[in-house]
Amino acid sequence: MxxxxxxxxxxxxxxxxxxxxxxxxxxxxxxxxxxxxxxxxxxxxxxxxxxxxxQLFPEALAEAASVLVDGAQNLSIEVEGKVDPASARKRTLLSAMNDRLGRIISLQ
Known part of the structure; x- marks a missing residue:
């Protein structure tokens, strides 16, 4: 690009x-x-x-996505099954991050 x-x-x-x-x-x-x-x-x-x-740097997007996927998996495991408010917020963040990443990638 x-x-x-x-x-x-x-x-x-x-x-x-x-x-x-x-x-x-x-x-x-x-x-x-x-x-x-x-x-x-x-x-x-x-x-x-x-x-x-x-769009200008798709290689950077791929690198960022890779880092985020790995980090998100770790955080998801950490909060799995927990019902405290902080864990619920973290799950909301992970879900929103996943949605944003999907939209960005689909625009490529």
Whole structure:
């Protein structure tokens, strides 16, 4: 997506790198998915192109989803069968997180 956005706006890697304050080589790595830019730079890409991070960096979304799935399984096991208010809230969070992740992935 990053490549197509750059090309849509008739930017080469050097120009985009200059705009973003990085080298053309860094842009190339971001486009290939070899590297995920730091959060502040990722947000800058979102501002420049007007696209959500999940669309601009699908590799980052896949990595985040993997981390969340593992963490959610652990938390789910921890609260399973518990009836206290904190555990109920955690189950609500897990359910909402799962719904959000599903919506984000379906937009890809």
């Amino acid at each position: 990053l490549v197509s956005e750059r090309k849509t706006w008739a930017l080469n890697q050097e120009e985009l790198g200059e705009l973003m304050g990085v080298s053309p080589d860094a842009i190339r790595h971001y486009e290939l998915g070899d590297r995920i830019p730091p959060l502040a730079r990722s947000l800058a890409f979102e501002i420049v192109f007007g696209r959500p991070l999940a």
